[in-house]
Amino acid sequence: MLEKTPLRTEVQSTAEGTTRLVLTGDLDYDTAAELFTLVQELFSPDLRLLELDLSGLDFVDSSGVAALINVYNTARTRESAMRIIALTPYLRHLFKVTALDQVFELPPV
Amino acid sequence: MTTTRPAGGTDRMRQSTHVADEPPPAGPGEELLRAIVEACSEGVVLCDTDGVVVMVNAAAARMAPEILPGRPAASGRAAALFGHDHPEGDSREVGRGHLRLRVRREAFGVAHHAWYLRDVTAESARTDALLAERRRTEFLVEAGRRLSASLNTRRCARTAVELAVSFLADAAMVVLPPTGRRQAGWLRSVAGQHSLQEGAVTAASTAQVPGLAEALAGFPPVPSRWLDPGQAPRWLLPDGFGQAGHLLVTPLPGNGVPAGALVLARREGGPAFEEEDEVLVRVFAARAGAAISAAALYQEQSATNAILTSDLLPPALPALAGLELAGSLRSAQQAGLIGGDFYDLYLPGPGAAGEPLVVLGDVCGKGARAAVLAGQVRQSLRTLLLLERRPERLTSLLNRSLLASPSPNPFVTLVLGALRTGQQGHVLLDLAVAGHPPPLVLRRDGTVQEVTAGGSLLGALQETVMTPVTVDLAPGELCLLYSDGITEAVGGPTGRQMYGGQRLMQALSTCAGMPASAAVERLEQISTEWLGGDVQDDRVLLAVQARAAR
Numbered sequence A: 001m002l003e004k005t006p007l008r009t010e011v012q013s014t015a016e017g018t019t020r021l022v023l024t025g026d027l028d029y030d031t032a033a034e035l036f037t038l039v040q041e042l043f044s045p046d047l048r049l050l051e052l053d054l055s056g057l058d059f060v061d062s063s064g065v066a067a068l069i070n071v072y073n074t075a076r077t078r079e080s081a082m083r084i085i086a087l088t089p090y091l092r093h094l095f096k097v098t099a100l101d102q103v104f105e106l107p108p109v
Numbered sequence B: 001m002t003t004t005r006p007a008g009g010t011d012r013m014r015q016s017t018h019v020a021d022e023p024p025p026a027g028p029g030e031e032l033l034r035a036i037v038e039a040c041s042e043g044v045v046l047c048d049t050d051g052v053v054v055m056v057n058a059a060a061a062r063m064a065p066e067i068l069p070g071r072p073a074a075s076g077r078a079a080a081l082f083g084h085d086h087p088e089g090d091s092r093e094v095g096r097g098h099l100r101l102r103v104r105r106e107a108f109g110v111a112h113h114a115w116y117l118r119d120v121t122a123e124s125a126r127t128d129a130l131l132a133e134r135r136r137t138e139f140l141v142e143a144g145r146r147l148s149a150s151l152n153t154r155r156c157a158r159t160a161v162e163l164a165v166s167f168l169a170d171a172a173m174v175v176l177p178p179t180g181r182r183q184a185g186w187l188r189s190v191a192g193q194h195s196l197q198e199g200a201v202t203a204a205s206t207a208q209v210p211g212l213a214e215a216l217a218g219f220p221p222v223p224s225r226w227l228d229p230g231q232a233p234r235w236l237l238p239d240g241f242g243q244a245g246h247l248l249v250t251p252l253p254g255n256g257v258p259a260g261a262l263v264l265a266r267r268e269g270g271p272a273f274e275e276e277d278e279v280l281v282r283v284f285a286a287r288a289g290a291a292i293s294a295a296a297l298y299q300e301q302s303a304t305n306a307i308l309t310s311d312l313l314p315p316a317l318p319a320l321a322g323l324e325l326a327g328s329l330r331s332a333q334q335a336g337l338i339g340g341d342f343y344d345l346y347l348p349g350p351g352a353a354g355e356p357l358v359v360l361g362d363v364c365g366k367g368a369r370a371a372v373l374a375g376q377v378r379q380s381l382r383t384l385l386l387l388e389r390r391p392e393r394l395t396s397l398l399n400r401s402l403l404a405s406p407s408p409n410p411f412v413t414l415v416l417g418a419l420r421t422g423q424q425g426h427v428l429l430d431l432a433v434a435g436h437p438p439p440l441v442l443r444r445d446g447t448v449q450e451v452t453a454g455g456s457l458l459g460a461l462q463e464t465v466m467t468p469v470t471v472d473l474a475p476g477e478l479c480l481l482y483s484d485g486i487t488e489a490v491g492g493p494t495g496r497q498m499y500g501g502q503r504l505m506q507a508l509s510t511c512a513g514m515p516a517s518a519a520v521e522r523l524e525q526i527s528t529e530w531l532g533g534d535v536q537d538d539r540v541l542l543a544v545q546a547r548a549a550r
Helices: A032-042 A062-077 A089-097 B007-021 B030-039 B058-063 B076-080 B121-147 B153-167 B203-208 B212-216 B275-310 B367-384 B391-403 B500-509 B516-531
Strands: A008-015 A018-027 A049-060 A081-086 B043-047 B053-056 B091-096 B099-108 B112-119 B171-175 B183-190 B197-202 B244-253 B258-267 B323-330 B341-346 B357-363 B412-421 B427-434 B440-442 B448-450 B469-473 B478-482 B539-546
Touching: A008 A032, A018 A032, A018 A062, A032 A062, A049 A062, A049 A089, A062 A081, B043 B058, B058 B112, B076 B091, B099 B121, B121 B153, B121 B275, B153 B171, B153 B183, B153 B258, B153 B275, B183 B203, B197 B203, B203 B212, B212 B244, B212 B258, B244 B275, B258 B275, B275 B367, B323 B341, B323 B516, B341 B367, B341 B539, B357 B367, B357 B478, B357 B539, B367 B391, B367 B412, B391 B412, B391 B427, B412 B478, B427 B539, B440 B500, B448 B500, B469 B478, B469 B539, B478 B516, B500 B516, B516 B539
Parallel strands: A018 A049, A049 A081
Antiparallel strands: A008 A018, B043 B053, B043 B112, B091 B099, B099 B112, B171 B183, B171 B258, B183 B197, B244 B258, B323 B539, B341 B357, B357 B412, B412 B427, B427 B469, B440 B448, B440 B478, B478 B539
């Protein structure tokens, strides 16, 4: 089996009410729950915008996509927003296939 | 290292001074020597050259009262103690009634020899107990090792009876708890016989064995001496075993519920079950019960998994008018995890209008939850098809149904295709692609196109977008539906490359002119080779082909 890389997360506060989350490694069946738990902790009444930097993700499977959808849905119920500020060509293709490019706010090509 | 002189040195100096200064004292008289021998805790029997006893001290008289002065030592009962061939200086142990004596022979000059007797009954009892304890421990270690080797209840029960007859009893039987049919299965083994006997009795019959019904109900074991072996019913003991002399019924404790009962029988005239035996049997039964109940749990879980995976099993693909279908599903089953890929075929009921519909999908996640969700999707489609047959409408209805589902992440990607037969052997495929890799079309000349249909994955968003498309397949042309397990397979020459859509398209183009089943088999083989024996994800392929003109 191909050796797995763990999911690494880095939380940065860029501006008032904005938090940036930088993800690197694999976002898959084994690590998707970690992201979801972390995001639950990040959302506070002050958080207006959650920025996701996904350019360091090596692999994302269906559970990883599910986790991102969960983050998106959580942001909407908390009256906050989620924006993807960077991603890999592979992820852009994945979002296109799942039509999530019409739902998620993505950076221009 | 030290400055103190050894005590021995001082003693020697004092002794030499003593010897030099005074004459040695007179030796003890005969009376004194006799008193010393008499007071000795070891038995002493002094004999002359003919073996006739000259003197017996009190200790020897206690151990062997029949030895009397003036008679040969080795006469009567005492003969067993004093063998002629006993080597001088050596000691041996002799049982004598409930006593155990250690006997040693020493020669004194040419005229006399003496037998020394020591009572070692308590000492050897301790040694025996230690050895027995060691044998019991070895037995339990062996039992633990062998019982843990299987996750099959029958094999565990078999091991338990085989172990029991090797150490504990002449015959051993494990009675398993009565199942739904009120039958209690049993396995039996008899010492010295290699064959295993098996059978079942009604739950009511278990009440015929004293203590068995109680043991199956998990009550503590009844001491063996309370059980009347004469009451044992015929089915309990094997034919030709004879009368049981001693019977011991012990519960096999499981996970909160009894895992069965262990019945041990010893033949009439054999040793009874002592308290130590019963303790050992209880410890053994605890291990056997744990093994049997773990196996039962495992089997239950496997059965549940088998039921769940049956929801994922692909259907048979019958021959349909004007078209060929071929599918392949390779489950990852990684670490016992059930994947969530599936494909299915829905045919309109007899006499009902409508076209056949194919679906190939991938539910999010793994394990039982994924299997249940895949089963729900297949069943929901079956129900929705009673009302709606347009693929893009079906995906939207399925999305709403999934959003209302109690499953935490009911996300599904799939391709739906309604199959129509067109003019001149053409097949028309109305496709809706919901968040899934778009199908590929293989034309007659070997060109491969990606279908332009697309849409949202299902179960995640309130509103879905869907761009359906109709694919026209001329005779011999083929449309391939697949899951991302094919394109995302990591392997190849370096072992680190992703197979990717381009390679799949190239591989498909080499399948031009092949029947659908051969094309699917070839693609599956190429994918397996790419993985090089590795299993990463479920891989599904489903091909729809307009039947080639003859």
